[in-house]
Amino acid sequence: MFIVCPFIDDIVQPLGYSNDTGVWQRHEIFPNWFPFDRDRYYVTAYVLQFAAGCLGYTYIVHGGALFISLLTFSVGQFKIIQHVYSNLSRYAKALGEIGTARSEEIIAKALSKEHQLNIRFVNEINHAMQWYIFLDFSVSSFQLAVVVFQLLQSTSSVEIMASCSYFCTLSTQLFLLYWNGHEIVTQHENIAECVYKSDWPSYDAKTTRIMQMTMVRAQKPLKLNIGPLGYVKVDALIQIFKTIYSYVCLITGNWDV
Template identity: 40%
Template sequence: MKTVRIPNQEYPKNYHMKFVRKTMLLLGIWPIKTGDIREILYELYFWITFVYYIIFNVSGFAIAILTWSNNYLATASSMGIVIEYVSNAYKVIIFKSKRIKSLLAEIEQEETKIFESNDPEFINMYTKNAAYNRKIVLFYTIMGTTGISLYFITPLVSNVLTPLEVNNITGIQNHHFVVFTWFPFDPNRYYWAAYLIQFLGCLIGYSYIVHCGAFYISILSFISVQLKIMQHIFINFQKYADEFKRNDLSEDQLQCILIKRLAKKHLRIIVFVREINNAIKLFTLMNFVISSFQLSLVVYQIFKLLPLQRIAVFSYFMTLSTQLFLTYQAAHIISIESENIATSIFKGNWDTYSPKVLKMLQIICVRAQRPLVLTIGPMADVKVTSLFQIFKALYSYICIIMRV
């Protein structure tokens, strides 16, 4: 297929992260360095919204404790959201860390090298992967936005279609709410104030879940395309070795230069995966452990709530399940593509290389036999097969909860 190179200036910075960069900026998570008052205000904005989010989670946990023995539906509703929100608060702190900032800077550097390489095949592979990733995260964002919109609309519609009774003691009309949370005032008397508090808390929570999830998936997608570019070079090894041609170097020396560059690139990818894994593995472990129980509480609500409310809760369930699938699939692809490095070496004209070149390729091939993996703490690798364990445990939790 014929490829046409577009001039470098047409590609903005953070091309691969273009979509998620905008959403993470809105959340105050994406690192910026202006050196003036804007940077201070940006950080202040993040901490104000984050602290509000934590207080909102505390109120949800409070209502779960208060209703533990007499209203299991309220407990399930509160805990089903609080568990996810608290775990995502930890993820937000991870994404604000210096380690993630340095990895984002590395992504930007590698992206610049690709666009400055003047190689239409590299650029075509990279932009296609970026476009595909953008479609995935856009689909997921639309799904999450639809779900939270239903959460906001459902109580307002329910107040009209299925109004609750008037409180016999206070004489105040009871209302439907977005979620079950504790307030230091009568939420039915000051309904719109309570609704606004829940609206802002759930909006921030939704944003942390969906946009941080899309951000992480985009990072994993970037790793995959880096491995694919390496495979492409190994398959067309002779072609890229010839690009180093100099009068004072032999063909064997040119190939050795290219192999050394590829070995360094491979090492950078390995270190990058190790760094992102060290940053996120504890969260992945926590998420793996709690996901089954948390999702079972959501399913319990689907069985117990009114038909109109079930739609919103089901959309929440689908959003969380989709994020799990996309994350585990993206990590699984990294493992597969890292092993394909060895296969790509054999797809090239390896039989025409000198013994010295073959020995160097053999070293890379041996290293590629150990796949790059993200881990669930010390327990297991992040793969689609691990995802099956979450849903198996989910079924068990549902059976236990429904018998209570």
């Protein structure tokens, strides 16, 4: 929408001729400075802004999508473990029907190993991405505040729609990020509850011991850090939106709003 906005604004709100250059003025994708007359070389200015916009948008979309996909994968793996533990007797019976002995023990060992692999996977994500999350947390409030400020200053309905769509895009990305981070904590803790609710008293001692170790491991907190500030959870997302008001007041210079 930001790319299309200049063409629509040229029709709805034409700027007229420039008194300095005598060239017809046209709207830009976003305010920018060029070392040349942007009205006379509008196509060049537009192409440069288009390239810069695509570069920034590509970084936001692909970087965010990759990270959110990793978190979604982790949440899904923990839910699979919960499902199998909740229905362990049914899966063990199906495995026993094909002639596999000690089916409960085999499944419990496989789940325990999968659980450890997922814990290691989340810890590696946390180690690799915690400072990225810290920078994203620090910038997100200011970035959203700038979009809100642009909404307050906009007079064109097209520009307002573009800013609203961008605000919704950023908010959705942040929601998916912090919601999945919160879900990792919740779903990992739910594994212990699913193990406890299974038919563990009816299993042999070795299988029960494996399940008890899984319960103990699941009760250990598994969280993503926002650098030294805290953890990735819904409360942190709420804090981001609370900070928007302060940034808007700082940008406008009006603390009485």
